[in-house]
Amino acid sequence: MADSVGESLDRALEGAFTRRIPQSAQAQMKYLVRQLKGTRAVAQVLGVSQRTVERYVAGKLKRPRQDLRDRLEREVRKRWQPQVRARARKKAASTDGLVVLTRARFGFTAAPGTTDDARIRDVTQALPPDVADRLFTAREQGAAEQQLQRIAAEGLAQMYFRANDTRAPGLGVEFTDVEEIDIQL
Template identity: 60%
Template sequence: MGEIGDSLLRADEEAFTRRPPKSTQARVRYLLSQVKTTRAVAALLGVSMRSVERYLQGTRKHPPRPIADRLEAEVRRRWQPRVRERARRRATDTGITVETRARFGYTAAPGSTDDGRVRRVTQHLPPAYAARLLEARAAGAGEAELRGIVAEGLQEIYFKDRGRRAQDLRVEFTDIDYIDIGYG
């Protein structure tokens, strides 16, 4: 994923009401409850069915780092789907908060500066932008499309002050140093 996709994933995880399982055995057991067969778990993790059985029995507790990372990622991806969905619905009702440090370039009327510069911006975006962003993510939109939605929201709310100034301003949102998106 890209920066914005990862930030939305972190926002989902902030909504967790319980922590995901920590031990390898508990994680494999959880995945087994989700996908129903050891063959499916083995396919997800890229290991043999026998390895999955060893993890379940507890005879093998420490998988190699790449497998442990895949195991953690698969569990986190499936953990508390209803809690995540509730947080997303709440975000489409209340909006999202975007905190970022990035380069913002401008295209504006003649005589104004169009030199891009790095800014730190924290802005609450209205529910309409939250809904568009979450719908695009659910539809499998790429990072460029997600970045465009966030850029449009920051342009309209932060730079144009909801249409009260700089009518012809166009903002470019590039060189993201960090971005953090929060629901609500």
């Protein structure tokens, strides 16, 4: 299965965490109950009954099924250390930018007679803060994976293929068949 740009952005922000997320199912449930202000809201988010949530909080249930464990951890990660996450996002979007490591199919469109057939390339490239800001903003607004890939492709085209727009003006880059992608702050 191919990586997604959105998941990679989330992992990059999680790398800024200063503390580990709660480890036990009970601690994770208690955290979500505090964050969502009640067991009913947690039950709706996780797709379980309110009574199940109450049993985990009380410690009567300890080991969730694999699918519930995955959903529980995903929901806790999504809400863990929001201030640390916001600070890392702000820094990337204002001064540092991002580093994208990817293995994907890149193809080009340019003036007639100068096209290059798409092929798999390994690319590691720093992207400027404005591209980081566009990626994070699109992710927060619920952009589809295709839109996130398009923004990443525009950034890679600008910085990697057009050398920060100092060569190959008008070169269009197609970014498809993402096999791997890792975004770092």
